[in-house]
Amino acid sequence: MKKRNIITVLGISLTLLASCGKSFLERDPQAELPESQIVNSKGIEASLIGAYGILNGNVNGTWGNYSSAPSQWLFGEVAGDNAHKGSEATDQPNMNMIEFHTPNSSNDNLSQMWEVYYEGVLRANNTLRILKADQAGGKTVTAARAKEIEGEARVLRAHYYFYLWRVFKNLAYVDENTTDDEAKTKPNKDDVLPKIIDDLKAGIANLPATKINSQAGRMDQNIAKAYLGKVYLYQKKYADALVLFKEVIGAKDLRTMPYQNNFNVLTKDGPEALLVSKHVINPDGSGDNANVGDMLSGLNGSNPVGCCGFYQPTIDLVNAYKVDANGLPLLDGSYRNNPYKSDFGLSDDAKKAYKLDVTLRFDPRLDYTVGRRGVNFYDYGVMPGDAWIREVSSGGPFVGIKTMIPKSLHATHTASGAAYITDLDVNIIRLADVVLMAAECQVELGDLGAAMNLVNAVRERAAKLPPKTTGDNVAAAVYVVKPYTSFPDQNYARKAVRFERRLELAMEGHRFYDLVRWGEAKTVLESYATFEGGFMSRYKGLNYKPQNDYFPIPQSQIDRSGGALTQNQGY
């Protein structure tokens, strides 16, 4: 009896052991896919879309994606002379350090930039990796489509590396053949520009001239060409670049493409669009896939936006839009004489009595770039000055307009409850950019006439802008912009082209990178700091050092690599 009981117990125990064998302890991921599920046509296409998904500089969420914005407003503009950080002086102090060129390696804006764009690189790499696996095995993707996918992924990768390169210069290069273990300790000693060029060339070779499936967001041959030209321009390979720019421009006439359409949610994917970060409000109204990078520029104060009041145009930029009697900009720097500064610095009573002087001569692009007191701001009403500005004493009297959309479109084109998160696309390369880059090439190659024609195309288009008005419904300025009649010498031409580039593309993320590319960052920014510091003392006394042409590698990343990554010189 007793024996039998013992046997029974042992039997139960053994059964239990058996039933709790291997399968009991194997659990598949929940709501996630293992590798085995993704190496097929569907997985490859989805991975490619995922790779496009980083064009907006954001993995997910809305807050925090500022420095990685496709517009590059922080590094490209705030670090330059076009924009102030804005908001309150103490808000986002790490952005102040970018603005004042005193960044240190613990700046969260740097790690944000580094991490997000490497995420983009890895998504492109993963697409190429599984595409390769598929082509070597099941071939669920047709050869023709495989070629396109390779082109798309490689242009995306080129773009992500280029964005990283402009900010950090010294990068670790990883591609679809790099193993995870190699990547963990890859030093940042690679010259990535040749790899970027290879990818862009592959893009030109593999991509069709027109959009795949007519999908506006897809890469195409023109984008690859424009981008490759841009990279050549950064390398000062003017002739190589010019060939590509000419192919991109072709017979397109900028003058037929309204300037303001570039900043209008209703005219996305217009003829001028080349590479854009496409944005959309999610079906549930959330903003992860919208223009979150620029959200902080949402106006502060008593206006329909109600956000954060960052990214304010500088007094210097506003004055750069002054034109002479001939409708030409003041290339000699005299635009800083007798500066126009709206109601800034006026005493209380004078401020209350301030009235906009509508007799000033301005390039009309001013009021499509800057919101200033007394001028109608979309359908929000007249910009009232300080009431829309978070801290005038540190941010100045102006607000930006290129990232804003009309109030009437808030209901349909902003994230629910957040009028500052819009689905406005962001231009990464647009035709005017290419035209002006071509003009630069012509200047450097000595064809000043061709350069002038290109610049004039941009100016003639600007001349078509409808005037902005005041509350009394009169033109807010004497708007005048006229073509150049001659470029007397190369130096003049160079100045004119560069000045035009500033006016046309202000607040679109190019300025600081252009200054560095031109080797002008120190002189221009120190001079700007003296001028701007005359109004806001915090800008005074900039000492721009050679290493300020690039930024420190994030310390957290150096730490994670176990020291495989090394800090940039000077930091």
Add this chain to the structure above:
Amino acid sequence: MSSLLIGGGMTTHAFASGLTSLGRVEVVSLMKTKSVQQTPIKGVVKDAATGQGITGVSVKVKGSSTGTSTDENGAFTVQGKVGDVLVVSYIGYKSTEVTVSSKADLAISLSGSEDALEEVVVTGYSAQRKKDLTGAVAVVNVKELKTTPAASAVEALQGRATGVQIVVDGAPGSTPQIKIRGYSTINNNEPLYIIDGVPYEGKLSWLNQNDIETMQVLKDASAASIYGSRANNGVVIITTKIGKSGKPQFNLDSYYGIQVPNSGRFPKMLSPQQTLDIENRLDGTNNVMPDYLIAGPKVGGKDVITAADVDMSKYKYDASSRSDFYQITKANKAGTNWFDALSQNAPTQSHQLSVLGGGEDASYAISGGYLKQKGTIIHTGFEKYNLRSNTRFSAFNNKLRFGENMQYSFTEGFGMGVNTNTAGDYIGEGSALGFAYRIHNIIPVYDEGGNFAGSVGGQYGNGENPVAIAYRAKDNKNKSNMFFGNVFGEFDIVSGLTFRSSFGMKYENYNGVSYTYPNPEFTEGSFNNGINEFFGLNKEWTWTNTLNYKKTFNEAHTLSILAGTEAIQNRNRQIRGKGNGFFTMSSLDYLYLDAASTGRVSEGSGSVGSLFSVFGKVDYSYKDRYILSATVRRDGSSNFGPNNKYGTFPGASAAWRLSEEEFMKGISWLSDLKIRAGYGVTGNQRIPANQYLNRYQVAINSSSYPIDGSLTSGMWHNAYSNPDVKWEQVSALNLGVDFTLAQGDFDGSFDWYNKKTKDMLYLLPLPAVAAGRAGSPYVNIGDMQNKGIEFSLNYHYGRRQESAFKLDLSATISRNVNKIVSLAPSVTQQVYGSFRSMETSILKPGEPLGAFYGYKVIGIYSEADMNNASVAKYEDGKSRAGGLKFADVNGDGKIDANDRTVIGSPHPDFVYSFNINAAYKNFDFMAYFYGSKGNQNYEATRYFTDFGVFRGQKSTRVLDEWSPTNSGSMIPSQVRNASAYEYASSSYYVQDASFLKLKNLQVGYNFDTNKVFGSNTGIKKLRAYVGVTNLFTITKYEGLDPEVTATPSTYPALGVDFGVYPQARQYMLGVSLGF
């Protein structure tokens, strides 16, 4: 018989006797008198309380080597004669001597021992006498524990056991942060709970404190290693009340209390005028306070506000857009005390009814309870209903015993962030308490139309009205239906060999809803409305099978062997729905997702996991003098891949009872002395599932792109793998002494331990070059060490002396020194705790977990410093006289990010408690102190109140700002455009947070029920008491409460104070009625 009274998960007899030892029973010796010659003497030993036979009782003939032990019915036969004296002893009972006076069968009754050392405690699948413990096991005095009113039993555990540190906050139903012997891991440090034998991980607010019968904390690895892979953080073993043989005993316990916010501790802020004076001074202006803050689009201080603007006919709060919105708000020139506005006196009440009873072959315990606690922060509260039953049956002459434990509990938290799942979930700069520090006090609570006022207009910063936050969250609910219990059976196969099987089930069904109301008065507010609702379930079954063999050989060798298997499987599944664009928010009856016009979205997620274990345990003792215990457990877990699926966790311990040795017998003042040593290995596997696999995700928010204008879904590699991920292990050495002196007047224990964590499961962030923004896998890397000592000393007066005055004093002190020994070779340090531009905390070898990190303040820059090039300045060139001066740690002559260093520690040098229990005649008195010494808090709220980051309130500290004439001050002078270095993370934020609290003070009176209700009354007991909790706090800390739970982060940001929910003082009145 007594073995009916088994609790789940422990062996029969021992526990039963342990229980008996708690009840007071009379010794009933039934002897018959007649003397005969040497002959078999028969008898039965029964439990005096239950009348059940007791198995395994030692029956010895005094002065001879003859002896036996009782069978499963309590019967024995021993060779003896009339006149012999039988010594009858059994653990948990008072030994008794019986003189054989006749040949007739003896009926011997054993009563439970009052001796604390005889108390039986459950220590992992089995039970032991307290005196036989070889590991570090804290036996909690549950009676004392229950005197502290708390929504969670864990909260009340604070200071009740050495080595157990608990940080609580004042939120009703909050989840306290508990750690046993320091932080053993950088991951979750919550212990494993074993409730009636069924393992449980998670918060315990559903458990009714009154249902707890015993509570043991297994602190060291030798004691805990039987629980293997989940025991790294210690194990808390809880058994619930079970029935007793006899008539039903009813008990009603009720209390009612009022919690009063400790307004004396509210931070002191400058008045609006004082703040304006500073601003005028800094800006060189002469601004005066405006009468109105806002009137439609006009903002006070920037625009001229005329009488026409403040015409209430224009007022429109209930608008759908900014342009439609018209608010009129007066300035509160006197200043709003936001902390007062956010606080209230809050009632709390608790009622419990229980009945215990049973008969020969069955017993039962049933109880029900209700607890309701409102929070001292407005619109917060917690409610709990619970029902418990356990029943026990026996059959086949008590060879088969079976029963069930079942608890059902319904809990509901409401209001902002209450009843969250993680300690500190609702702390943060965006919380109501965070904003109470930050919003400008010129803003009144309400505007001219009676709606909430706020920072709209932006001229007074971007604080959000905290009263509005709390009010709008008033209907937010977090509900849980928790079923927890087990059924079990055990069977005596042969004498001493018992098979036991227990099937436990946790089934939690939880749901909640939160509402989003428009907050147009907030400068960054929105007109959006919406609801967010979730439903989910947590299910876990545990099937445990054990074989236990117990035998005493030659009366000297006691051997107990246990072998078992355990299988656990859990599943979680949750769905969430959101919607917005409601036609109206005016009625909750309308607010269902069906009525949402926009943004309807559904989400769902889940997890599964399983664990299978085999384990064994051997306990051996020789004459109570030498005690050995060894355990081993092998666990397999679904969390680990094929490379490392299984882990083995051994443990061994020994004790030597010196006081039993002949050479110690003469020491009269020494009643008992035992030294203990133990070593064991435990594990941790609490990581998310499938770390060993690469995983890919299709997600709207993180991998989609509007490739053709509308959103197209894509995929990304969201989680990188570590195929080699394995168990985190703690190996710990424990040495201890237990002593009882002067006939039990004094007792205590001392423990020293050294706990080493290796292969720490570490969410090692991969470089972005390798993983982008995707999840990095856990890796086993890094070592942590906790060394400590614990000492407890108790004094008892009265019971032995049989005095009317009884006094028990107990004092405990625990010291733990935590140190991260190493991180990954590639990681020299890991900075975390990002809060705006600060990073507050660091993981660094040689430093404790979560050490504070930043610049070290060495003074304030003077004019002389500024002119002295050898004094290091901020690298940004914006140092100034009056700004914080930092140490140039790397000595490179400038202050930059490389000069950040460790600036403090959230860990106390030691925690201590002191407990007084006294009784005189019908009165009883209790006072309970708890303190922590040497811990620091990171008072992050100073970012806003001291540095002028965002326009808002300023602390009165700035009145003592540095100036050339006040050069001794350590408060930086106020400034505009401060360098970012000034308000970066620095030791300015790190403050001493040592404290001593009188946690509980109580006076009770036991009524003589016969006098009160007459001699025929059925009422057996009536006690009434008054008490007060948190009567005082002695601390230098200036934040709301020196007790600060961790802020959730990748790693816990310990002691970082963004505005905690402070503990309130509570006055209470209670009554306990027995009938």
